[in-house]
Amino acid sequence: MNDQLIIFDTTLRDGEQSPGASMTRDEKLRIARQLERMRVDVIEAGFAAASNGDFESVRAIAEAVKESTVCSLARANENDIRRAGEAIRPAARGRIHTFIATSPIHMEKKLRMTPDQVVEQAVKAIAWAKEYTGDIEFSAEDAGRSEIDFLCRIFEAVIHAGATTINVPDTVGYNVPEQFAATLRTLIERVPNSDKVVWSVHCHNDLGLAVANSLAAVRAGARQVECTINGLGERAGNASLEEVVMAVRTRRDVFQCDTGIDTTQIVPASKLVSGITGFPVQPNKAIVGANAFAHESGIHQDGVLKHRETYEIMRAEDVGWGANKLVLGKHSGRNAFRSRLQELGIVIESEDHLNHAFARFKELADKKHEIFDEDLHALMSDEATTPELEHYRLLSSRFHSETGETPQAEITLAVGGNETHTCAEGSGPVDAAFKAIESVAGSGTELLLYSVNAITTGTDAQGEVTVRLAKDGRVVNGQGADTDIIVASAKAYLNALNKLHSKLERVNPQV
Ligand SMILES: [Zn+2]
Secondary structure, three states, X not given: OOEEOEXXXXXXXXXXXXXXXXXXXXXXXXXXXXXXXXXXXXXXXXXXXXOHHHHHHHHHHHHHOOOOEEEEEEEOOHHHHHHHHHHHOOOOOEEEEXXXXXXXXXXXXXXXXXXXXXXXXXXXXXXXXHOOOOOXXXXXXXXXXXXXXXXXXXXXXXXXXXXXXXXXXXXXXXOOHHHHHHHHHHHHHHOOOHHHOEEEEEEEOOOOOHHHHHHHHHHOOOOEEEXXXXXXXXXXXXXXXXXXXXXHHHOHXXXXXXXXXXXXXXXXXXXXXXXXXXXXXXXXXXXXXXXXXXXOOHHHHHHHHHOHHHOOOOOHHXXXXXXXXXXXXXXXXXXXXXXXXXXOOOOOOOHHHHHHHHHHHHHHHHHXXXXXXXXXXXXXXXXXXXXXXXXXXXXXXXXXXXXXXXXXXXXXXXXXXXXXXXXXXXXXXXXXXXXXXXXXXXXXXXXXXXXXXXXXXXXXXXXXXXXXXXXXXXXXXEEEEEOOHHHHHHHHHHHHHHHHHOOOOOOOOOO
């Protein structure tokens, strides 16, 4: 027996809820296309009722993705489910994922409902969802702290009502593997109609056990795992897709199931998500970390050269390492540029947009002769920022840094359409640049994080800078890329200010 393990990716919904990881519709679309290329079974595209922007993103993904099922999250109320249903309508295969809290504390304090009312509401939710699709997932929020008798009761009722997947989330990351597996085993045994659905788990990584808990649940009979690229997600994140997929693939002898994932797309997906969110991947991260397949010590190297399997349980090329190939150069034409963007799933809205982007590409190709996919993603992330959201824009800059002299920055900005010139001194050129920008913006924000990463290898690589700013409890990440890291820093800082300036309000469910 070799069952299929369904991979449900929630990078675009749960992953996006990491502080500062919010993405634009175009960015989400690019990630969705990559997930489809990787043959993810279900893409949770967002939470349609959270805001109009979220609705539009889910809908755009439902229109674009053909191979994977596209799913929207919805609370168990009529409005949420109708919004989700409308958003997934264009999908070739659409799923509604609805949830309600089932732990005594949540039912009493948050929902102010009795257990009977909660069951009744869940059943109603399935009925509304059925008007849109036959593919319905039900989650018991905070299942980890719910009473098992009540879980059995509500699951039996929603399966009877038409739910096709039952998800057991460890919302707060409190479970440990053996105990979580026992919970799954008990539920599958005790719910009378459990054989009619796929059992799913959704684990958070607060104790570093998300992947271990998910895999233990698979051993106990779960056949869907909810996960994210790079383990992105709220707090310590979710189970990471690449680790779950490769554990199951490498140890088929233990798991008796496999996924349909094209694993050679894993590293490109990881880089794409890291580039778009600005969350770098730690070098020792399993599968997708820069050192995951590096054999530094002499003894290991010798062993690997003589016989690869001495120290390697997987091959780097099987997960997509070494796949970053030269795609375009200085002499590439407009058509080559356009078709590469299309292959990457980057949407070009008009000829104007293309011309503008192509001009930027030529500028970059002059500075950096070899252009990789990662460069194009970075370029288009910059480019994708819609002008109406760009309150602040960098027009020109000049930085001075010399031994024994105080570093200085001179910057010309467009602020809401007006040109402003500013200069400042700082402890280094980046500090001077940020001070110069602040002297105009006066944002009163707190700088939480500043990081620089080389997008590709070589000293002519573009530097990608992430700046995380906080103000009144809101946290945003700004990104900027340039072959000059000080310019990239200024762009990243302005990008973060622009995000704070556009007051996007949204609700974040805890599932
Ligand atoms: Zn979650």
